[in-house]
Amino acid sequence: MNVALWIITGALAVAFGTGGASQILLTKERYRALATSQHWVDDFSAGHIKAIGTIKLIGVTGLIVPPLVGIAPALSPIAACGLMLLMSGAATTRFRRSEWALMAGDIGYLLAFAFVAWGRFLLAPFPGM
Numbered sequence: 001m002n003v004a005l006w007i008i009t010g011a012l013a014v015a016f017g018t019g020g021a022s023q024i025l026l027t028k029e030r031y032r033a034l035a036t037s038q039h040w041v042d043d044f045s046a047g048h049i050k051a052i053g054t055i056k057l058i059g060v061t062g063l064i065v066p067p068l069v070g071i072a073p074a075l076s077p078i079a080a081c082g083l084m085l086l087m088s089g090a091a092t093t094r095f096r097r098s099e100w101a102l103m104a105g106d107i108g109y110l111l112a113f114a115f116v117a118w119g120r121f122l123l124a125p126f127p128g129m
Contacts, residue, residue: 001119001123001124002124005120005124008115009063009076010064012060012109012112012116013063016056016083017056020056020060022035022053023056027046040090040094040099043093043097055082056086058079059082061079062075062078062082063080063083064076070128073126073127073129076126077121078117080113080120083109087110087113090106091106091107091110
């Protein structure tokens with residue numbers, strides 16, 4: 001179970017790290033042009049988009065770094081819970097915009113973070129938790 005949780009966590013970290021970095025580094029217009037399914041950016045200012053990207057990168061850091069360095073590994077499932085909250089906000093935005101298929105993807109990410117949190121809290125906690 002530990003290996004499966006690391007694989008899922010790694011895949012989520014790559015996806016959200018890439019997304020967060022692009023939200024921070026690109027302008028709102030460039031981000032919207034590159035990501036054709038990201039119509040939600042029309043509802044937010046450039047500052048909001050950069051803040052969301054920063055939250056994603058902080059969450060990814062919390063998922064990966066504490067267990068790798070062995071300091072406060074309990075932060076990893078807590079970061080997964082925080083990213084679940086982020087994805088619940090994303091799903092709410094998709095719901096408000098009636099983007100049903102894209103909302104299903106957001107719920108899929110939410111469930112993946114829920115699985116990581118559950119797995120790291122109960123199934124295969126890190127040593128020292």
